[in-house]
Amino acid sequence: MGISIRDLEQFLARAADGDMDAFGHLYHATSAKLFGIVLRILKNRAQSEDILQEIYVRVWERAGDFEPGRASIITWMATIARNRAIDALRRDKRHDAVVDNFDIDQLADHDDLSVADDAERNDDLRQLEICLGGLDDDRRTMVRLAYLDGFSRAELAERFAQPVGTIKTWLHRSLKQLKECLGS
Amino acid sequence: MTDREDIDMLAAEYVLGTLDSDMRRTVDERRSHEDDLDAAIAGWEKRLSPLNAHYRDEMPTRDLFPGIRARIEGARAQADNIVEIDLLKRKLARWRIGTFATGALAASLMVAVLVSDFATPVQDRQFVAVFHRDDTQPAFVMSIDLDTRAVIIRPVSATLPEGKTYQLWIASDQLGPAPKSLGLLENASVPTTRSLGEFDPALLRNATFGISLEPEGGSPTGRPTGPAIHGRLIPVEH
Numbered sequence: 001m002g003i004s005i006r007d008l009e010q011f012l013a014r015a016a017d018g019d020m021d022a023f024g025h026l027y028h029a030t031s032a033k034l035f036g037i038v039l040r041i042l043k044n045r046a047q048s049e050d051i052l053q054e055i056y057v058r059v060w061e062r063a064g065d066f067e068p069g070r071a072s073i074i075t076w077m078a079t080i081a082r083n084r085a086i087d088a089l090r091r092d093k094r095h096d097a098v099v100d101n102f103d104i105d106q107l108a109d110h111d112d113l114s115v116a117d118d119a120e121r122n123d124d125l126r127q128l129e130i131c132l133g134g135l136d137d138d139r140r141t142m143v144r145l146a147y148l149d150g151f152s153r154a155e156l157a158e159r160f161a162q163p164v165g166t167i168k169t170w171l172h173r174s175l176k177q178l179k180e181c182l183g184s
Numbered sequence: 185m186t187d188r189e190d191i192d193m194l195a196a197e198y199v200l201g202t203l204d205s206d207m208r209r210t211v212d213e214r215r216s217h218e219d220d221l222d223a224a225i226a227g228w229e230k231r232l233s234p235l236n237a238h239y240r241d242e243m244p245t246r247d248l249f250p251g252i253r254a255r256i257e258g259a260r261a262q263a264d265n266i267v268e269i270d271l272l273k274r275k276l277a278r279w280r281i282g283t284f285a286t287g288a289l290a291a292s293l294m295v296a297v298l299v300s301d302f303a304t305p306v307q308d309r310q311f312v313a314v315f316h317r318d319d320t321q322p323a324f325v326m327s328i329d330l331d332t333r334a335v336i337i338r339p340v341s342a343t344l345p346e347g348k349t350y351q352l353w354i355a356s357d358q359l360g361p362a363p364k365s366l367g368l369l370e371n372a373s374v375p376t377t378r379s380l381g382e383f384d385p386a387l388l389r390n391a392t393f394g395i396s397l398e399p400e401g402g403s404p405t406g407r408p409t410g411p412a413i414h415g416r417l418i419p420v421e422h
Contacts, residue, residue: 023253024253031249036241053255056252060256087205090205090208125237147200147232172193172196179196
């Protein structure tokens, strides 16, 4: 990888000082990662490209808020992207959002984890996967559909043919079990 | 279920993404002044974010950066002379560090704005700052005239919780690491005027102002302790 996490942090720090060129470097080094998140959630390329622009405007505005000790820069940016994509998804659901007719599998899970930031993150992921493995199959699928694809309670209820209240109960039990398993 | 569990599950579902639009908005609003909830969200982000490794990189069909740049610069041009608060982030970060040393103040740091030397033409002598809570509704509008050194704070939609008061602060490198109180805004429904004659205009131009919510009688510690209000400074048109 030609660009290190440290480089990204420096681009962001310079962007916080108003350096647009540094922000451009940050964009080009991270846009594929963030776009992958947004597209998988929104499943519409045109809308995803619009939202991706909003996300980077937000990253620019919040550049000075990033605290390296709290999360990695990639996680910090990914969190902004996921939040914005889910907001857009929830908002537009009211108007029957258009879903591109592309192969969803193309975006679906890949188990090649070369993209993980570093060894520590790989450990975190392994631990989380072990804990997810302790959930019943349905509930594990539910957690993944929610986190990775942006399924709402109502959409999960439809997918699993259960009342929304039941889904909420299952989600809460699963999340508590995960928290306990992760030991924090 | 205890309140703590409720908050933890709300945070968990917020991060998981399963809440509806209204609930998400409510959480966004609440976390800015509920430290428990904000900390619980951070905890769940830490627990679940390793799943981000399952997202596959995807290239946008075209380079979107020119569009992003245009949005950022367009927003500035549109507002004409707006002094972007992001240029002041550094200053705020320094203040934050100084204040954190006292241990009292959360990341909620209020802070607001100020007269920056960056993008501000030197002839500007009058500025307006709009203080937002949660970047939504304006709560206060502050105007400052560097010639008379008078500050007027006008409440817009600020409401005062019982037993609380708003307190105005100034921070500047020349005043030391901690913000200095400029007194209380006794009444949240009428304008308050303050003379800043004790400060020279050059100091004011580079200072940062903030408004915090404090217990009646003002901050017990002499430093801002309550939730923050943010704002941005706009030079008044000549």
